[in-house]
Amino acid sequence: MNVLKNTQMERETAACFSPAKKEMPYERFLSCGAESLTNAELLAIILRTGTREKSAVELSREVLSLRTEGASGLSVLHRLTLEDLVGIPGIGEVKAVKILSLAEISRRLVRERASERLVFNCPSAVADYYMEDLRHLENETAVLVLLDNRMALLREEILSLGTVNCTLLSPREIFLRALRWGAVNIVLLHNHPSGDPTPSEADLEITKRICEAGRILGIRLIDHLVIGDLRYISLRESGCITDEFGI
Numbered sequence: 001m002n003v004l005k006n007t008q009m010e011r012e013t014a015a016c017f018s019p020a021k022k023e024m025p026y027e028r029f030l031s032c033g034a035e036s037l038t039n040a041e042l043l044a045i046i047l048r049t050g051t052r053e054k055s056a057v058e059l060s061r062e063v064l065s066l067r068t069e070g071a072s073g074l075s076v077l078h079r080l081t082l083e084d085l086v087g088i089p090g091i092g093e094v095k096a097v098k099i100l101s102l103a104e105i106s107r108r109l110v111r112e113r114a115s116e117r118l119v120f121n122c123p124s125a126v127a128d129y130y131m132e133d134l135r136h137l138e139n140e141t142a143v144l145v146l147l148d149n150r151m152a153l154l155r156e157e158i159l160s161l162g163t164v165n166c167t168l169l170s171p172r173e174i175f176l177r178a179l180r181w182g183a184v185n186i187v188l189l190h191n192h193p194s195g196d197p198t199p200s201e202a203d204l205e206i207t208k209r210i211c212e213a214g215r216i217l218g219i220r221l222i223d224h225l226v227i228g229d230l231r232y233i234s235l236r237e238s239g240c241i242t243d244e245f246g247i
Contacts, residue, residue: 039060040064041057043060047059050090063085063099078132080103082100120185123237126187135191140193142159144174144186147187148182149184155181178217184220186222190203203224210224
């Protein structure tokens with residue numbers, strides 16, 4: 001019996017990767033499962049059709065072969081715009097919207113899972129929650145998280161979009177917003193489009209200035225996180241933030 005079972009499994013496995021099945025991702029999905037498909041084949045199922053010159057799989061490979069700064073493969077989908085996609089022969093508005101919707105679903109899935117363990121005084125949990133929002137951005141963006149005395153979220157605000165570096169962040173603006181919404185704790189995050197989260201001198205300087213202003217106002221900076229590509233650095237963990245509040 002075991003010999004017969006093994007022989008049957010070998011036939012099924014061979015069938016999954018036979019030339020006849022190679023460019024038929026939908027059929028391979030049904031017979032062999034999603035894990036047997038390449039990235040291009042999975043995307044081809046979403047696109048459904050190709051063109052006279054290209055199959056859906058070939059068209060998907062062309063999409064995934066596009067490169068943007070700091071991204072390649074599936075990560076490219078988070079960086080592409082509608083204009084980028086419709087510029088590819090064979091990708092019309094409908095296909096482009098499907099691809100961008102797929103990228104957005106994946107981002108929301110990651111954030112939803114991260115929200116289950118989100119605690120604002122845990123750097124890794126905060127980084128996981130905001131990672132997908134920030135790591136794919138091509139421009140440096142700063143986010144201010146406003147918290148109450150129980151560390152519950154009051155509000156998230158974009159402080160700057162597309163700035164060159166953190167020197168353009170204003171402690172005055174940060175604390176005006178904190179006072180406006182009655183926040184007593186804040187968390188600051190910003191991304192490095194290069195993917196390297198190593199803080200710059202400007203990052204360290206602005207963090208120290210915010211800490212000093214917070215001490216005077218009684219509003220503590222819980223952390224300043226620099227987000228890279230699936231990496232982050234906590235300026236509290238690295239010793240840049242030291243205050244009497246603790247965590």
